[in-house]
Each structure stands twice: as C-alpha cells, then as structure tokens.
Amino acid sequence: MIEISENIDKVVESYDSYASTLIGEPHLAQMVDLVHQIFFEKGSGQLIRRNEKSQLISIRNGAICSEINGEQLKITIYAETSESLHALRELISHYAEEHLSELALDWTASDELDAGSLPPTCRVATVVGVERLGQLFIRVKLCAEKLDRYHHAGLHFRIGIPPIGRKPVWPFLSENGRTTWAKGADKLHLPAFTTVSVNLERNELVFDLFSHQNGPTCEWAEGLLAGIDSRNEILLSGPGGGWMPPQKKLLIAGDETALPTIRRTLATANSSDDVIAFIELENLMDVKLIAAECGHHVRYLDRSRGESLSDAVLTLRKKKLEDRYLWFAGEKTDADKVREVAKSVWHVPRGRRYVAAFWKK
Ligand SMILES: Cc1cc2nc3c(=O)[nH]c(=O)nc-3n(C[C@H](O)[C@H](O)[C@H](O)COP(=O)(O)OP(=O)(O)OC[C@H]3O[C@@H](n4cnc5c(N)ncnc54)[C@H](O)[C@@H]3O)c2cc1C
Structure with a gap:
C-alpha cells in the first residue's frame, strides 16, 4: 500500500484507486513537463496547481499529482476504478518509455494486481453478429463481460484481431503491473473504433x-x-x-470513421441547438440511412465528386466559429490543416476544440 500525502487537494479525495511511482534525476523536470504536455497542453485536463514543487492535473475520471521532494519526483495517479487506473498507468509509462530514453516506471498500487492475468482494461469478446449496413459499412456485435464502463467512461476502444492461422495470444499483466503484448507472428492488429450502443443485460456492444x-x-x-x-x-x-461534444453551439465534421460519434451527438441534439455539421462520404448512396438518425442538421460531401471535408470547414468565416465548439475527425492531413487554422487563425481556445486524425493515408 502507498500513503497519500496529507496535504493532498480535495480534488483527489473521491478516488478509490491510486498508484504511485518514484523518478530520480536526470528525468525529474522532464517528467513533470511530459505529464503537463500529455494531459493539459494536448489533452483536455484541467491544471489545478503548478509550482516548482508540485503539479496537479484533473482529468475525466481521475487526477495526476506530481510532487518533487529533494532529488525525487513522486507521481501519484488517481482513478475511480482499477480499470481507469490501469489505463492511466499504461499511458504515462508508455510516454516515459517513448520520450525519456526508455525510462521504465515501477508502480506501487492500491489495487492488487494478478500477474499473468488479462489486464483490467481488456476483455476477450466473441463476435455474435455481423451484418452489412448500407453500401459502405459493416455492423459488428460483440459479446463480452463487464461492459458497464462503455456506457459512460469513453466513446472509443480498440479491438485486437489475431493474425490469420495463429492461436490468439492475449495481452497479460507483468509483475510490475504493465500490459505485455504479443510480438512478432502473434502480434494483434489493434485498430480503434467507436461504440454505437451497449446492452448491459445481454453483455453486447455494437460498432460500425x-x-x-x-x-x-x-x-x-x-x-x-x-x-x-x-x-x-x-x-x-x-x-x-x-465523450461526445457539447451540442448547444457546435461545428461537427468528419468522414465515415467519425460517423458513429457524429450520429450519436446529433441524435441527442435539441432542435433549438445551433449545430453546423459536415459529413464526407465515399459516395452518397447511404445518405438516406444516415439521415434518419442525423436529422436536418447535416451537409453531406461526396468524395467521389471531389468534395472535401477540410475545404468545407475551412471556408467558413471566422465569425461562425465564435463561441462554437469545434469537433473534427478524419484523415490525418485534413485534421492537421483544420487544427492549424483553428489554433492560429480562428484562435479557438484549447478547451473548445477537438481535432483528431482517425486514420492515415
Ligand atoms: C478514436 C477513433 C475512433 C474511430 N472509430 C471508428 C469507427 O467507429 N468506425 C470506423 O470505421 N473507423 C473508426 N476509426 C478509424 C479506424 O481506426 C481506422 O480507419 C483504422 O485505420 C482501421 O484499421 P484498418 O485495419 O482498416 O487499416 P490500417 O491497418 O490502419 O491501414 C491499412 C490501410 O487502410 C487504409 N485506411 C485506413 N483507414 C481508412 C479509411 N477510413 N479510408 C480509406 N483507407 C483507410 C490505410 O491508409 C492503409 O493503407 C476510429 C479511429 C480513432 C482514432
């Protein structure tokens, strides 16, 4: 068990799961900056406190506290469940390895970890349904245990597809609580998808x-x-x-990969909400099907006729963006263009935009 320092802010008191790691020189200051970058500059975290000795960032479902004591930095992460704690620990460890000369973090956690078992963020799922949806999509229904967090804790997930002809080798927890993935011939293919719906009674999750x-x-x-x-x-x-963006005053734009998020967002929008929506599709054959859920808000763009999402968004006048939340997801080049204009030309504040590359050419 670890001790939570006595002067810890109110913000972390409600979290049941926590874990901490100690980091020494020469990585101390770099690590604090890295956490600042991941969760505040590039993420949607709130910076509660930052001074020479400590930094506290609150994120959706958790918090990250960095405290410098002499020549040691202690990072403590807090989360509502052991699943989100594990996800947070994985993320920070991954960035430390990538950016700080393969620095391997050793964590002490409030939750007992069962080395060798499936990590808390992973489940083995069975495909129980697969059907074509219009011309462009395939709807997949999975059955898996403990799907409750898919209802509220995040819209996206990864599936791991085993290589053809190999017995699946699932990830497992190492002694120090890290997820260990199969490599080489057994490596899983891990694309990201978006939850369309979850049925907790039947343990089912659907994605398109x-x-x-x-x-x-x-x-x-x-x-x-x-x-x-x-x-x-x-x-x-x-x-x-x-999660889904706020709908009241929104510009939402994306291609097929963003469609599940756009559909869910527009389905919950009120008719009085001020929403501008663009959806770029390979062709417009499925528009009727999509429009049934998206309603009247949308302008559809036909890629086969050269219409482009980033062009449509970038020709909007700056005035249209005033006080409006910007949500954009699509191909990387498009996302990069929109992010740059949103930052440098429209000056949309960080807290009012989400611009993401959902795939890469
Ligand atoms: C947060 C998030 C949520 C997402 N949600 C969804 C979702 O709900 N539904 C969905 O369909 N996708 C979704 N995506 C996109 C999906 O993860 C990517 O398209 C991913 O590349 C698919 O893996 P793949 O095996 O098809 O292709 P990869 O193995 O990644 O790439 C193989 C080839 O396919 C090409 N390719 C990949 N995606 C596309 C595309 N969209 N159009 C044309 N060529 C492509 C690549 O350029 C490459 O040449 C999401 C992505 C993110 C980051």
Missing part, C-alpha cells in the same frame, strides 16, 4: 466499421460476413478517448 477495402480489419469483417473467417474471438481494449 467503414469497409474501405484496404486493410486487415476490412478483410476480417468481410471474411466473417462471407463465413470464411473463423476469427470470431477478438480482444476488446478500452474504453477511452473522451
């Missing part, structure tokens, strides 16, 4: 996959549809990646 015909995920889903792929056990890892 854009069948762009290019990668291993489409090959897998098309194979399941045709009854020629036997990989109906996959990994489900998550949830994470934030």
